[in-house]
Amino acid sequence: MGARTIVFAEGRGLPMRGDDIDTDRIMPARFLRAVTFEGLERHLFEDERAGSAAAAQAHGVHPFDNPHYRGASVLVVNRNFGCGSSREHAPQALYRLGIRAVVGESFSEIFFGNAVLIGMPCVTASPDDVHEIMERVEERPETVVRVDLPSDSCEIDGVTYDIRLPGNVRDAFITGAWDTTGLLLDGYADVDAVAARLPYVGGF
Amino acid sequence: MGKTLLRKVWDLHTVRTLPTGQTQLFIGLHLIHEVTTPQAFDALRARGWRVARPDRTFATVDHIVPTRERRRPFLDVMAEDMIASLERNCRDFGIPLAGLDDDRQGIVHVIGPELGLTQPGMTIACGDSHTSTHGAFGAVAFGIGTSQVRDVLASQCLALEPLRVRRIRVTGALPAGVYAKDVVLTIIQRLGVGGGVGYAYEYAGEAIERMSMDERMTICNMSIEGGARVGYVNPDRTTADYLEGRPFAPAGGAFDRARAWWTSMASDPDAAYDDDVEIRAEELTPVVTWGVNPGQSVGVDATIPSGREAGMDAAAVADALAYMQLQPGQPIAGLRVDVAFIGSCTNSRLSDLREAARIVSGRRVAPHVKALVVPGSVSVKRAAEREGLDQIFRAAGFEWRSAGCSMCLGMNPDKLEGSQVCATSSNRNFKGRQGSPTGRSLLMSPAMVAAAAVAGEVTDVRKLVNQPEGAAS
Numbered sequence A: 001m002g003a004r005t006i007v008f009a010e011g012r013g014l015p016m017r018g019d020d021i022d023t024d025r026i027m028p029a030r031f032l033r034a035v036t037f038e039g040l041e042r043h044l045f046e047d048e049r050a051g052s053a054a055a056a057q058a059h060g061v062h063p064f065d066n067p068h069y070r071g072a073s074v075l076v077v078n079r080n081f082g083c084g085s086s087r088e089h090a091p092q093a094l095y096r097l098g099i100r101a102v103v104g105e106s107f108s109e110i111f112f113g114n115a116v117l118i119g120m121p122c123v124t125a126s127p128d129d130v131h132e133i134m135e136r137v138e139e140r141p142e143t144v145v146r147v148d149l150p151s152d153s154c155e156i157d158g159v160t161y162d163i164r165l166p167g168n169v170r171d172a173f174i175t176g177a178w179d180t181t182g183l184l185l186d187g188y189a190d191v192d193a194v195a196a197r198l199p200y201v202g203g204f
Numbered sequence B: 001m002g003k004t005l006l007r008k009v010w011d012l013h014t015v016r017t018l019p020t021g022q023t024q025l026f027i028g029l030h031l032i033h034e035v036t037t038p039q040a041f042d043a044l045r046a047r048g049w050r051v052a053r054p055d056r057t058f059a060t061v062d063h064i065v066p067t068r069e070r071r072r073p074f075l076d077v078m079a080e081d082m083i084a085s086l087e088r089n090c091r092d093f094g095i096p097l098a099g100l101d102d103d104r105q106g107i108v109h110v111i112g113p114e115l116g117l118t119q120p121g122m123t124i125a126c127g128d129s130h131t132s133t134h135g136a137f138g139a140v141a142f143g144i145g146t147s148q149v150r151d152v153l154a155s156q157c158l159a160l161e162p163l164r165v166r167r168i169r170v171t172g173a174l175p176a177g178v179y180a181k182d183v184v185l186t187i188i189q190r191l192g193v194g195g196g197v198g199y200a201y202e203y204a205g206e207a208i209e210r211m212s213m214d215e216r217m218t219i220c221n222m223s224i225e226g227g228a229r230v231g232y233v234n235p236d237r238t239t240a241d242y243l244e245g246r247p248f249a250p251a252g253g254a255f256d257r258a259r260a261w262w263t264s265m266a267s268d269p270d271a272a273y274d275d276d277v278e279i280r281a282e283e284l285t286p287v288v289t290w291g292v293n294p295g296q297s298v299g300v301d302a303t304i305p306s307g308r309e310a311g312m313d314a315a316a317v318a319d320a321l322a323y324m325q326l327q328p329g330q331p332i333a334g335l336r337v338d339v340a341f342i343g344s345c346t347n348s349r350l351s352d353l354r355e356a357a358r359i360v361s362g363r364r365v366a367p368h369v370k371a372l373v374v375p376g377s378v379s380v381k382r383a384a385e386r387e388g389l390d391q392i393f394r395a396a397g398f399e400w401r402s403a404g405c406s407m408c409l410g411m412n413p414d415k416l417e418g419s420q421v422c423a424t425s426s427n428r429n430f431k432g433r434q435g436s437p438t439g440r441s442l443l444m445s446p447a448m449v450a451a452a453a454v455a456g457e458v459t460d461v462r463k464l465v466n467q468p469e470g471a472a473s
């Protein structure tokens, strides 16, 4: 893994409207039946995309089917994105599709944490700003969206929006410390010391 | 100023503050299952790492196991592959496994407590969001993703952000026919599916104190559906009594010492909370969901709300109702159901089955309903059979299955078909959750599912609970 630093993400945007989009929608459970994450991106939102029975009832082209957004790197979402199951398959599939950052009003905690661990920052912006960013992307899908972590900003069409990421998470991306396993493995003597003071580990 | 249980457990398990500002927290118990671990073990192998504490790790199989025909190898090659991979990983890394033919097998959140692995004052992690269940014992239990499973396997630690604590006091006593499930569905409905983000929920108040461990587990289980990653109840006598004599619980003099320590970990009476909420138990009614998230629910005697009445985004409500094929203003009672499912880590324990059996006893499942009971573990199944509950269910027309997650999620052969409506005792009514992309799930208590199975439609269980056995429905 190494200390890969993540300072910015840029590319075309992909607006996925709706609050409380849960991980069962992002990645239906039947696709969790595999021992690797490979190829998962093909099943993103599968049950509501073209060809599925549910999609037939829905209106319009699903954003993940829309050719305008093909190759996008920045996903734009509304409130409480990624709620529900802890399945890392959801952020993994987005990453494998090429998504490198998500801008949204808010995220579920587990989704947010999973995304950090795979190096995909989820940044928040105000509801109005998210709304505007979505509109801009929808109007001109070819526009480049740039999410810049050091300056806490998201730029599109020459307009800059404030974004937020907890300071420590931002620093972790910028310094490469987001990949926590190495950090956790450092100083194992301290871990043993904690274990030793826990009565249920040593025996009551 | 006193401390909350969360703070005490957190402080005791803190290894250090990481350069990221997060806390490195020691994990006292790591529970694993077949679905969220294969990629984590591969990551360990790729780096040549060992599992740090196989003695603090315990595995079982639940999500993809068939509940009818369990002979190996499974016909389903993918399921076979996943089980075989967990078996190999446990063997290679020295992790105890309650496998398919083990008497201890079952849903991970059912067997942890029942084996006495889950204890007060612990930190617990598992690659499943309903790990919050274990908080019923006064443990701090986190659902984690696969990269975090890798971290815990390799280091027995997690890097975590501190949590605030919201105390939810359920005061008074629950009316007959109103269950723990109704309490937690009401909490989620009132505080919202995202209301608990950043919080641990501490459930307190007389109604919670009076609850059995099974009921407390139902409540803590669904914390995550309210956005709270952690939910817990302070350990008390009920907790210790439950644990006494369990295989992994301390015994003899050690049990007495453990009990004293467990009690000392409970929140202090003068602890400060970041938020405080009160729910009055006597006002509660049986609850049914009408939408596509667990916060979209009403009392069984109410009508389906419009966006404004629900206090939710009108577009989201319209979308949910379109998916559910329901209209605002329509009473939820009387809605025809096709499937009745009693099971899942929320409500598949012995007391859930007893309560459901009490409703179906002497009655018949409506002819158009497919009804199944899936006990949460081998041990629950056997205990229920010793009491003859299986006979009651079978006689009523229910299928009696073997332990697993079953129809809680579409990963095994138990699935909804087409746009069937399912009265379910599970925890998620997300679109497609129960295995059919257009399937419709109505969350409710197991007793309400039993009542719906018998009536063939959503019905108020309170009309049945007080009737003598054998009375017509």
Ligand code: SF4
Binding pocket: B062, B063, B107, B108, B109, B128, B130, B344, B345, B346, B404, B405, B408, B409, B426, B427
């Ligand atoms: S019963 Fe359902 S919610 Fe519980 S662990 Fe299994 S799949 Fe997850």
